[in-house]
Amino acid sequence: MGIESGLFDPQRVAVVGATERDGAVGRAVMENLVDDFDGEVVPVNPNTDSVFGRRSRDRVGETDADLAVVVVPAPEAVDVVAAAGDAGIKNVVVISAGFSETGSEGTAREEALVEAADRHGINVVGPNCLGILSTPTGLNATFSPRNARPGNISFMSQSGALVTAVLDWAADRGIGFNDVVSLGNKAVLDETDFVDTWGEDDDTDVVLGYLEDIQNGASFVDAAATATESTPVAVLKSGRTDAGAQAASSHTGAVTGSEVAYEAAFEKAGVLPVASTEELFDVGAMLAGQPLPDTDATAVVTNAGGPGVMAADAVGEATLALASLSGTTRDRLREVLPDAASARNPVDVIGDADAERFADALDVVLEDEGVGSAVVIACPTAVLEFEELADVLASVRRRREEPIAVCLMAGSESDAAREHLAAADIPTYFDPSRAVRGLDGLARYRAVRQHDRGEPTDFDVDRERARNILASVEDRPDNRLGIEAMGLLDAYGIPTLDSEIVESPAAASDAAAAIDGDVVMKIVSPDILHKTDIGGVEVGVAAAEAADIYETLVARARTRQPDARILGVQVQAMADTDAGVETIVGATRDPQFGPLVVFGLGGIFVEVLEDTTATLAPLSEQEAEAMLDDIDAAPLLRGARGRDPVDEAAVVETIQRLSQLVSDFPAILELDINPLVATPDGVAAVDIQLTVDPATL
């Protein structure tokens, strides 16, 4: 849903529950609006004539406002929303608490609020939130005692307290905001709406978010993928670790998707994940003030060797890379630097450098075509004036296209310089690793912009056959299918080992004879999960033995698990495991984000080493290729230690076809092809397990 204009740039704001009473939220909101808002502020309070000199109305319907801010107790708030709707007010911020965060009564109240909002087509922020801010009009419709410094970052937070915490702290660091939203319970408007709106907003250059969950995963991914084509989006998602997820679920009670699904969603949407509040704003400040680099190679210019090495260490862990300076650049550096200085990267301008020498060296390295950005590190010395340095760096920044991150490794004596640089949109840091992390935000977003995700291929498949096979799950009390459903893969063009399920010794004999070489025979029963445990698998069976082995397998199953329904025996070609690599291709369905395709090493290594990667379906050829690159064991597929490389294209196509299968059938809750044997000549699925929800078929 797009957000009606007027939420962030109203002409008249009604404050429902306005008061002058000390300590009241309605007073705090009024004070904030009266102090700074460019438009009109209309108090609504039937028990008083005026609030802060402004005539009070009895009802929201009398205000002629285009934004209503609601601070009355929760039971009344629902009626206020309905009344606002009747009066044609399209934007309402419900600050009041006492909704779904408080139990079943509150949840019913929130449902009534959503119903009223839907009926009138109203955008509601909250309830249970701090409010919203927008600096261009001076709108501070919050009860926070702090206001935002103007800027080009728009920030949404699922924690109201974090908004209060950040405003002042960010202002101290020269970080300003365009719009700020406390999302509250996200009853109507949520993260997707704001990503959508800010992605198209000319005044927002960066979107930052703190989120504890995402409500509609697929919509969010779509909206964010569009937004990040032009506007960087960085999100701190809490509940990343098990401890955090446990804390988050007891805090919000939200059904959150798995962390793997969030990572896959952010990757697909081009959203930059960050791990802490500091990282959110370290990265956000760089994205807000600086152009994107042309290349990941960066140069470090420092007046002290040690901190230069620290920066190089951080570069080694980042998307950035340490640039190799050209011969010309090194010659030119030698011209502007004393003999004792280093003309290699990190460029050490040494301890007696003044601001001009910094600027000269910086100009020379940025002139190098192989250098896309620079990290400038200044330690206090007898000759260096931090303010002078700030001025020359700001001037370099104005003259040139390349982004720079600045480390002032000093205490309060560098405060004035920091302000100068902030005014020139150059963020400053103390720690070299944080400066690199900030700059790396630009490199990471550059990768997002350059990444061509491609479109999913539409393979020609036999959907009807697949549906029929899936429908056979209706006979199964546990909703599971096994090797008897291999035809599903065939229907979607995924190669399977030659195999047949037979129901008699004679048929087993015929089936084995039709297959080249020895065969594997396995009992087929929905009730036998671990076939090997009951002697239900025989490998290396010659065609002549197949009839006997059929009898043996069935007899064993009857003896050891008398209740098991036996569907027959599978006769399958032997996989060429010597030349091949066992992989797993599977899918799960995340409650928030839908089908998630998983790829990794198969067999015992999947379980023990967890060397797998996941991508949201539907996925493109490029995304399937990226999954191969993403596993640690990729070299095993590509011919490590003199082995022949496997047929990568066949693996990639299998991943894509599986993606199409699980996208076509939401009824498939889980599916594993394990192993999918990959050889130089192609791939073959050996076994399959899936869980199907017959109700959604």
Added chain:
Amino acid sequence: MGIESGLFDPQRVAVVGATERDGAVGRAVMENLVDDFDGEVVPVNPNTDSVFGRRSRDRVGETDADLAVVVVPAPEAVDVVAAAGDAGIKNVVVISAGFSETGSEGTAREEALVEAADRHGINVVGPNCLGILSTPTGLNATFSPRNARPGNISFMSQSGALVTAVLDWAADRGIGFNDVVSLGNKAVLDETDFVDTWGEDDDTDVVLGYLEDIQNGASFVDAAATATESTPVAVLKSGRTDAGAQAASSHTGAVTGSEVAYEAAFEKAGVLPVASTEELFDVGAMLAGQPLPDTDATAVVTNAGGPGVMAADAVGEATLALASLSGTTRDRLREVLPDAASARNPVDVIGDADAERFADALDVVLEDEGVGSAVVIACPTAVLEFEELADVLASVRRRREEPIAVCLMAGSESDAAREHLAAADIPTYFDPSRAVRGLDGLARYRAVRQHDRGEPTDFDVDRERARNILASVEDRPDNRLGIEAMGLLDAYGIPTLDSEIVESPAAASDAAAAIDGDVVMKIVSPDILHKTDIGGVEVGVAAAEAADIYETLVARARTRQPDARILGVQVQAMADTDAGVETIVGATRDPQFGPLVVFGLGGIFVEVLEDTTATLAPLSEQEAEAMLDDIDAAPLLRGARGRDPVDEAAVVETIQRLSQLVSDFPAILELDINPLVATPDGVAAVDIQLTVDPATL
């Protein structure tokens, strides 16, 4: 080497090169000493009568000082050190640059300086350094315009600029120092001396270091292992990543050990590695001010849910764990908290909490026996006074034994509260993840203190036999030995597969007949590195075929690599790879730290997945066991997926015996047992490769 008393607490300090000339280092040092030093300051300068009102001497020998600070040009500095020695001065700080950092002439000068120092038994700090500070006596023998705030942290830095950078910044954060040393070129005194000295210093409670290399690895590990029994040591080692290591080596020119060796050395010595300047002081400040927790379980007390989840996330990535509160604790929390608050961990005291409610909740959770520490998070609200909160937290800290970390999520409005808390030795942070990182420093050091490393076992081995086998390398131009050296393992009690090297078809036949089951036959030649590539290996050979296969293997080798010297053919039992797991046990020799024992999965997985771990030799049984725990694939050894667990004790003993072997013979530069097959019944080495330096045998 211990440091003579007097370096940090001299009575009289001579400044050789003292002057009043503007901008001179000799003036800056004089000013710092005159301003703050409790003892006497004696300028040495033959060209003037007095400096800052103090009578100047012509020579250092006339000063009767117990510490000399040298700022004269490098060529004169060597003579000054010698003269100081003649005058009985035992401590000299050489600030002057122009030594090994400048090329061959400077290196020669530094050698002369070391020679003079050794001759007179003088402790020299530097050369090419910023100087030293010690706050108890007000000694500031540096040219830094900043001084240190007094405290209980002693700090050494291989970067002088970092000292200047940190002093002011740390003081702003309430972090104080006892001693500070700029290590410079470390010609005489190095990190080992200071770890040693500060480990025994009552005024030093924490040792922090910034190091670019460690000069004598073994001595450092010994000294640090002793120091960390009583005093925490945290080190920021730069050059951690490839990019950083490259930058470091061009910066210092030092031969640095491998990063893996540094990690192993820090682990062995109980040194806490940190990754950035901020982390060094986040962790250092907690260690300096707070007691160690009794348990890793921590409680979070917050007035805002979101930041509580952030803290829980960080706990999930740390040594700390989120405590489960007892029923009693939850009941007591309900008594002191309003209904809407959460009595689970994180404990949400909610937005209307005042300082007293924070204190009450904190007292209750710290009373829980399962809680060892707490993270307190305060966001700005209308009712919370930060200074009041600071006072009640300081009071809880005074009353109780448990450490607390405090997050004040606000800007400058919390500055006064931060100062109050710093005065009570409670560090404050803005970001919850940094507060947790600081607190985790205590948990990490607690683990160091609790860790019983054990002593290496002295196995009964046949050292003479091993020496003879190693000596056979003298015939090899490439210094390498292969399967013909399997007897080396036998000499050290490491089980090997039954095998024999034979030199005729008949002998091959006899050898195969003596082995149970089929055998593997491999050509043995020091010149054939990849035996399989020339068809030099046959597996599954029956005894009857052994003579023929002997001829075949030799013929293939002669045809395909005519120059190769052929030592014979190895006839070896087949490894039980079905029941077993291929592991690798090996060793390398690090230039700084000596032999490093490596353990991991064997075969192709070692190369591709790099799932290995390394420990410095000699190692104990406990350390060998920890290596098993440390690899990701450990569950494969312990019976993943219904397999029988392998004989772990045999693997552990093999690691220890290999450790003894490489410790006994420094001539072994590299050794790999790959694979060592581990089965439920024991282990067996299948193949070996080693490189031996005959010169050191």
